[in-house]
Structures are given as C-alpha cells and as structure tokens.
Amino acid sequence: MTQTAIHIDNLTKQYDNGRGCRNVQITVGQGEAFGFLGPNGAGKSTLVKMLVGLITPTSGTASLFGDAIGTVAAKRHIGYLPELYRYQEWLTGSEVVRLHARLCGLDKQTTERRIPELLDRVGIGNRGKDRVKQYSKGMQQRLGLACALVADPPILFLDEPSSALDPVGRLDVRTLLRELKQEGKTIFLNSHLLEEVENICDRIALLNNGEILRHGTVQQVLHAQTRWLFKIGGYTPEILPWLIETSGVQLHRAESLPDGERNGGSMGDEIWLEAVIDNEQQVGLITTLIVNQGMTLYYVYPVRERLEEWFMEAVSGLSHRGEQE
Numbered sequence: 185m186t187q188t189a190i191h192i193d194n195l196t197k198q199y200d201n202g203r204g205c206r207n208v209q210i211t212v213g214q215g216e217a218f219g220f221l222g223p224n225g226a227g228k229s230t231l232v233k234m235l236v237g238l239i240t241p242t243s244g245t246a247s248l249f250g251d252a253i254g255t256v257a258a259k260r261h262i263g264y265l266p267e268l269y270r271y272q273e274w275l276t277g278s279e280v281v282r283l284h285a286r287l288c289g290l291d292k293q294t295t296e297r298r299i300p301e302l303l304d305r306v307g308i309g310n311r312g313k314d315r316v317k318q319y320s321k322g323m324q325q326r327l328g329l330a331c332a333l334v335a336d337p338p339i340l341f342l343d344e345p346s347s348a349l350d351p352v353g354r355l356d357v358r359t360l361l362r363e364l365k366q367e368g369k370t371i372f373l374n375s376h377l378l379e380e381v382e383n384i385c386d387r388i389a390l391l392n393n394g395e396i397l398r399h400g401t402v403q404q405v406l407h408a409q410t411r412w413l414f415k416i417g418g419y420t421p422e423i424l425p426w427l428i429e430t431s432g433v434q435l436h437r438a439e440s441l442p443d444g445e446r447n448g449g450s451m452g453d454e455i456w457l458e459a460v461i462d463n464e465q466q467v468g469l470i471t472t473l474i475v476n477q478g479m480t481l482y483y484v485y486p487v488r489e490r491l492e493e494w495f496m497e498a499v500s501g502l503s504h505r506g507e508q509e
C-alpha cells in the first residue's frame with residue numbers, strides 16, 4: 185500500500201458569484217499521476233489553487249502527506265506551475281530559478297548546482313544568461329517547470345504545463361513528466377491535452393460545473409469495452425449469424441475501417457467484421473471459430489477508444505458545461 189500523498193475531503197470553494205467547485209473527494213497515492221480534466225471554467229484551477237494554499241476553501245479539508253493545505257508544512261511538499269505564469273522580465277532565467285530556490289530556503293551550494301541542471305532538464309540550458317523578456321512563451325513555461333522542480337518536491341501541481349509549447353516542446357514535457365513519475369514524484373496534472381493525460385496519468389477525474397462527474401483509472405475508462413476488427417477471407421454471408429450464435433458476441437459488418445480499407449472490397453469474399461468486446465477471451469474464441477471454419481484471418485485489430493472520445497461522450501448533452509452556461 186503506497187502512502188497517501190494528496191487527500192481531499194469534501195473540498196468546496198464558492199466564489200461570491202456562486203461559481204467555483206463543490207464537494208471534491210479524491211485521494212492520490214505517492215508516485216501516482218492524477219489527471220484532472222474538464223471544460224473551460226469547470227473549476228480545475230480553483231481546486232489546484234486551494235491545494236497549493238493560494239485561496240481558502242469555503243468548506244471541507246485536504247492534506248498533503250498528512251499536513252493540512254495552506255500550512256507551511258504542506259507547502260514544503262509541493263512544486264507548482266500555475267496556469268497563468270509570469271516571471272520577472274528584468275531577471276535572467278538563472279536568476280528566476282535562484283529566486284525560487286531562495287524562497288524555498290535552499291542553501292547556496294545546492295542552489296548553484298541545481299540551476300544549470302534544471303535549466304538543462306527543461307530544455308533551456310543554453311539560455312540561462314538571457315533575460316526573461318527575451319524568452320518566448322514556451323521558454324517561459326519551461327522556466328516555470330524548472331522553478332516548480334527547484335526544491336525537489338515530492339508533489340507537483342502542474343496547471344496546463346504544455347499550453348504554450350509547440351509539439352516538440354509537448355513531447356519534451358511528456359518525457360520529463362514520465363521521468364519524474366519514475367523518480368517517485370506524485371503528479372497532479374490539469375490539462376486540456378487529453379493525449380498528454382492519457383500518456384502520463386494513472387487515474388483521471390472529469391470535472392464539470394464544479395463537480396466531479398466521473399473518475400477512474402485510465403485503463404478502466406479506456407478499456408471497459410474495446411471495439412475489435414477482424415479481417416476475414418473466404419467469407420460467406422451465412423457465416424455471420426453462425427458466428428454470433430456460437431460465440432455469443434454481437435458481430436456486424438464494420439463501418440469505420442483502418443485508413444484506405446474498403447469493406448467487402450474488390451475481393452468479394454474478404455470482409456471486415458466488428459465486435460464490441462469486454463474481455464479478451466472473446467477475441468480468442470472468435471478467431472478460433474473463424475480459423476476452424478476454414479476461413480483466412482488476415483488481421484485482428486483492437487480499436488482503442490481515445491480519452492478524447494470518452495471526454496466528448498461524458499460532456500455531451502450536459503446542461504451545464506463550464507463557461508458555456
């Protein structure tokens with residue numbers, strides 16, 4: 185059993201205008217990466233700001249490694265990259281990191297060792313002597329990551345860490361976050377980049393209109409049911425009802441196929457069948473039946489649902505959707 189890094193119990197923040205987030209209940213284990221998704225205005229940043237001690241909850245409690253949020257002890261556990269970051273334009277990148285190191289109480293020797301290491305790690309090692317005003321937005325975001333990491337904290341709160349980055353930068357951040365996870369860091373990630381969340385996070389929660397709408401492991405969310413495609417040669421129409429009856433799985437002619445494929449194309453007896461399958465034994469059974477019937481099995485192809493589809497499905501039809509209220 186891993187240690188609890190973040191424990192959130194019925195946390196609520198209600199701004200004067202009635203917005204914010206309500207009754208959030210989450211526990212994140214040490215070394216886990218937790219992804220927080222939700223439409224604009226859903227309340228993701230509000231939650232993070234409470235956890236890092238920037239705003240006070242209206243009700244409920246939360247703790248970081250057992251220390252109540254807002255206390256100095258809790259703050260010692262965290263590194264934070266805010267969504268809207270701005271660093272002192274007149275300072276150099278190295279000076280900004282040094283300032284954060286001093287605020288965290290790091291000794292001089294450790295600070296001077298860590299500055300070049302961290303700037304290198306976030307990909308701006310050759311720009312440490314340049315002033316922030318000469319940095320692009322993406323470079324400033326990388327600098328923000330270095331600042332979040334400066335005290336080597338066990339928990340990282342990252343609010344949209346790749347929002348200003350180009351595709352190469354996003355890949356760099358993804359690689360960095362995976363490394364940090366391997367090092368045992370607990371990562372709390374707010375992101376609109378579903379692929380990023382899918383790649384890094386163990387568990388996710390979907391926030392809508394201030395409340396958690398769904399949550400679960402990424403595996404549960406993505407693999408609860410998987411669409412499988414079977415490309416078969418030597419197919420005759422009577423095979424389909426026989427396969428359905430014998431396997432007990434609802435198969436049908438596939439409608440969406442891998443790129444460039446046509447169903448029942450030029451070779452009349454070739455066809456793609458599709459089934460929604462909830463356990464892999466059914467795949468084994470279907471393939472055995474096909475082969476035993478003397479047909480050719482060209483491909484067996486799982487079509488994984490993407491987090492994006494899950495997100496769209498979860499928020500579609502909602503009467504309240506973040507800023508769209």
Ligand SMILES: Nc1ncnc2c1ncn2[C@@H]1O[C@H](COP(=O)(O)OP(=O)(O)OP(=O)(O)O)[C@@H](O)[C@H]1O
Binds near residue numbers: 201203228506
């Ligand atoms: N200081 C504030 N005073 C009043 N309302 C606020 C304040 N900050 C945020 N809100 C409102 O609270 C709700 C949640 O905002 P929040 O910034 O937490 O959402 P978010 O999910 O992080 O959005 P985004 O994805 O756009 O960053 C929104 O309706 C927002 O307008």
